[in-house]
Amino acid sequence: MKRLLRDYRGAFGAGVLAIVFACALGAPLVTGGNPTAQGDIVATRFLAPLSTDVTGAFHPLGTDRFGRDVWTRLVYGARVSLGVGVLAVLISITVGVTVGALAGYWRGSVSLALLGLTDFALALPRVVILLLLAALWRPSTALVVIVLGLTGWMGVARLVHGEVRALAARPFVEGAVAIGARRLRVLARHILPNALTPVIVAAALGVGNAIMLEAGLSYLGLGVQPPTPSWGNMIASGRDVLVNAPWVATAPGVALVLVVVACTLLGDAVREALEPSAVSYQPSAPPV
Amino acid sequence: MRTRFAARALAGFGVVAGVVTLTFFLLRLAPGDPVEHLLGPTASAEQLATQRHALGLDRSVLVQYTAWVSRFVRGDWGVSIAKGRPVRTLLGDAWPATVRLVGLSLLLSYLLGIAIGAVQAQRRGSRTDTALSVITVTLFAVPGYWLGLMLVMVFTYWARALPAFGSSGLDADYLTGWTRVADGLRHLALPLATLTLIGVGGCARFVRGAMIDLAGQPFVTTAHAKGLSPVQVSTRHVLRNALTPVVTLLGLSLPALFSGAVFVEAVFAWPGLGRVLVEAVQARDYPVVMAATTVSAALVVVGNLLADALAAWLDPRLR
Numbered sequence: 203m204k205r206l207l208r209d210y211r212g213a214f215g216a217g218v219l220a221i222v223f224a225c226a227l228g229a230p231l232v233t234g235g236n237p238t239a240q241g242d243i244v245a246t247r248f249l250a251p252l253s254t255d256v257t258g259a260f261h262p263l264g265t266d267r268f269g270r271d272v273w274t275r276l277v278y279g280a281r282v283s284l285g286v287g288v289l290a291v292l293i294s295i296t297v298g299v300t301v302g303a304l305a306g307y308w309r310g311s312v313s314l315a316l317l318g319l320t321d322f323a324l325a326l327p328r329v330v331i332l333l334l335l336a337a338l339w340r341p342s343t344a345l346v347v348i349v350l351g352l353t354g355w356m357g358v359a360r361l362v363h364g365e366v367r368a369l370a371a372r373p374f375v376e377g378a379v380a381i382g383a384r385r386l387r388v389l390a391r392h393i394l395p396n397a398l399t400p401v402i403v404a405a406a407l408g409v410g411n412a413i414m415l416e417a418g419l420s421y422l423g424l425g426v427q428p429p430t431p432s433w434g435n436m437i438a439s440g441r442d443v444l445v446n447a448p449w450v451a452t453a454p455g456v457a458l459v460l461v462v463v464a465c466t467l468l469g470d471a472v473r474e475a476l477e478p479s480a481v482s483y484q485p486s487a488p489p490v
Numbered sequence: 491m492r493t494r495f496a497a498r499a500l501a502g503f504g505v506v507a508g509v510v511t512l513t514f515f516l517l518r519l520a521p522g523d524p525v526e527h528l529l530g531p532t533a534s535a536e537q538l539a540t541q542r543h544a545l546g547l548d549r550s551v552l553v554q555y556t557a558w559v560s561r562f563v564r565g566d567w568g569v570s571i572a573k574g575r576p577v578r579t580l581l582g583d584a585w586p587a588t589v590r591l592v593g594l595s596l597l598l599s600y601l602l603g604i605a606i607g608a609v610q611a612q613r614r615g616s617r618t619d620t621a622l623s624v625i626t627v628t629l630f631a632v633p634g635y636w637l638g639l640m641l642v643m644v645f646t647y648w649a650r651a652l653p654a655f656g657s658s659g660l661d662a663d664y665l666t667g668w669t670r671v672a673d674g675l676r677h678l679a680l681p682l683a684t685l686t687l688i689g690v691g692g693c694a695r696f697v698r699g700a701m702i703d704l705a706g707q708p709f710v711t712t713a714h715a716k717g718l719s720p721v722q723v724s725t726r727h728v729l730r731n732a733l734t735p736v737v738t739l740l741g742l743s744l745p746a747l748f749s750g751a752v753f754v755e756a757v758f759a760w761p762g763l764g765r766v767l768v769e770a771v772q773a774r775d776y777p778v779v780m781a782a783t784t785v786s787a788a789l790v791v792v793g794n795l796l797a798d799a800l801a802a803w804l805d806p807r808l809r
Contacts, residue, residue, distance in 0.1 A: 322505055326512075329752055330786055333771050334513065334779070338520030414633050418753050421635050422768065437636050441757075444643045451643075455636040462631035 209475065215406075215468030222461055226280035235259070235274035238429040243269045248447045264449045266439060272453050279431035279454060284461070286347050286426070287413035291405050293351025298358025299394070299401060305359070306366025307389050317363070324356040332415065336424035343432075346425045350412050358404050365397035403473045410465030417458055433458045498798070502791035509787035510780070514558065517776055518551045524571040524774040545571065558780065568777035572770070577781045580766060587657050588762030591678065592751050595685035596743055602686070603693025604729075604736065610694070611701035612724050622694070629691030638684040638757035645680060652679050655759040681758040685751060689743075696739060700732035734805045741797020744789055 225232050246255045246269030254260050255269075263272040305316035335349045369375060370393060378392045379385075413433070419425035420434025428435050433454040440451025525541045526533075542548045546557070561568065567577040606626065610619045646654040653659065659673050704710065705728055713727045714720075752764035759765070763782065770778035 321501070322508055326509055326787070326790075330767065330783055333752065333768065334516060334783075338516065338522075338771070338774075340521075410631065414631075417633055418635060421753065422756060437639070441639060444639060445647050448643055451636070451639050455633070455640065458633060458636065459628065459631050463627055466627055466631060 209471045211467035212471030212475065215464040215466075215471060218460055218464035219468065222280055222457075222464075223284065225277050226284055229277045229281060233271070233274040233277050235271045237270065237275045237278035237431050240268045240270060245269070248443070251449050263453050264447065266436075266447070266450045267443055272436075272450060275431040275436060276433075276453055276457055279433050279436055280457070282343065282426055282430060282432040283413050283416060283434070283458070284409075286343065286350070286416045286432070287409045289347045290350035290354065290412040290416070291408040293348065294354035294408060295358055295401060295405055296355075297352070298355035299362050299398075301355065302359040302362025303366050303389055303394060303397070306363040307370055307385070307393065316359075320356050320359045320363075323353075324360075326353070328353050332419060333422075333424065336419050341419075341424050341427055343426050343430070346416055346419060350415055354408060354412065358401060358408075361400045361404060362397055365400065366393055369393045369396055399476045400473075402476070403469045406465050406469035406472060410462035410469075413458065413465075414462060417454075495795075495799070498795060502795060505791055506784065506787045510559075510784050511555070513783045514555055514780060515551065517774070517779060518554075520774075522774055523547060524776055527773045528571060558777075562780070562784070567781045570770070570775055570778050572773040572775040572778075577777050580778060581763065581781060581785070584761060584763045584766045587760060588751060588755070588764065591681055591755075591760060591762060592685065594678075595682050595689060596740070598682070598686045599689030600693055600736070600740060603690045604697050604733075606690065606694040607697025608701060608724065608729055610698040611705065611728070612720075614702060614705075623698075626691040626694040626698075629687055630695060631691075632688055633753070634684055634688045634751075635753040635757045637688060638681065638754055641680050641684055642757070653677050654680060657761055681754055681760050684754050684757075693736070693739065697732055697736060700735055701728050704728050704731050731805075734801050737800045737804060738797045741793045741795075741800070744793030744796070 241255075241257065246257075246265055247267050249255055249261050249265040249269075251264040251272075252262060253264065255265070259271070261271050261273065263276065265271055266275070301316050301320060305313045305320070331353055332349055336345065339345055366389075375388060375392055378388045383392075416425055416432065417434030417437065420432050421438045423435075423438065425434055426432035428439070436454040437451050437458075440447070440449075440454075443450055523542070525538055525545065525547065529537055529541060539548070546554065549557075558568075567581075569576050570580055573580065606622055610622050613619050642654040645652045653676055657674065657677050659665075659677070662670060662673055665673055701724070705724075710723060710727055713723045718726075751760075751762065752768060754760070755762045755764035756768060766778065767782045769775075770782065
């Protein structure tokens, strides 16, 4: 932990994420407004950042086309975007660790079937499947979480599979088996805790990736639906007013980039702190 | 080697068949169908039923599936329900625009990414390295559609220098020779810049990591001990070995030729396959979605196979 925070990347990543999470959780404390409240639209819309409207309310990041405060929406949008990212990654990790552990420890037909399933899911064109699922059912926040979670577990499964296979051959596992521990217990108590390091790194990177994909789907109108603010649909709503109100699209984009950078740097730092000798590169599909 | 490759090709074929089947049944399971989109909310139940019957959508899903598969393999990809044009023409018209855009951006981002990563690894820990790291990690984190909007804001609305929408101007048909080429290039500039910039970050990070990991290997020490200059060592020994995984990465990027640019094409109204796919999904245009998904799944599989073959060619140990 200490080594992690001494690394400037770890400190920066953890710091940014801590601040953003704090803002999201304590949203009513950092902003007095309501993210969906609309007043006198004509008088309050498209106010520039750092301006005060007719009611005397101060808008640090300006207002959008409905006179809603961009800072307030950004903070409440963080709840949605971070929530979606974290929940989606939790789903992918649960599925990925389960599949990877079972495939790594039970050899034979179970292993073959699970690895086949992983390879198959890996070969699915993710963006196409996301589009299909999100467009075919009524778009909702829950759907986005499930879809992102169920299309992102394969990398984790492969990592865990490799780790578990290597660990299963180690003497301490043989020892546990020799004193009569049941297989599931050996897997859960002896092998898995030692196999989770790469999962932590994958989780950090996965959260950033999921937030970006959520924003992409919301941008196309297939993700979180307005008026609920998410960073993606905020960027989308700023698309048509780039000329007269550039801040509407700029603010959520900057927030998104900051959070994804923080996740990436934290992931890098965690990896180096936990296993300095690890291979620091992994091929992964290109970003969106 | 050859039998392993054949086995993998066979497995790949299975994957494509699986994706196609999955998509087909997902489409039918979902609420809404193309006829509702075609006839609109005012259509009577009778009109809907007549149109469904005419399109064969009232048959059982299994019958529709076998009918679609048998026609598809014979090269009959059907007619778009929403647009009334043959699916092959629709995809055929859109695909050159996507290949031009994504192909060029892949080429540029990998060339730039490899160069940047190599420079960083060579000067590891220096200020140049840190500065480039900040840039690449930021580019890696930027979503394409947002970067696209920002570029449009700066270059189209503020500087008024480059067009933001479409692949050619309204008057393109009246232009000839160089002016027409220039018009195409001007329209290509912003989407190409967007896709290239978001690709450079990942590639550079990858190459830097790979080269730094390899620099500690015994064969590099040997190369230094032989008296080779540092530049010779890093280009001929380190970089060359680092390129094998980069090829794998490139193979993973190939499907982007077909679908990956979906978001960026949406921003720039680029008339490519991504846009065709998004429109088809929204209109429940079954034949177009099916054909597009099949081609894109096939590309994923072919991309992985090609990457494996290339990696084996570059690195004899993988044969």
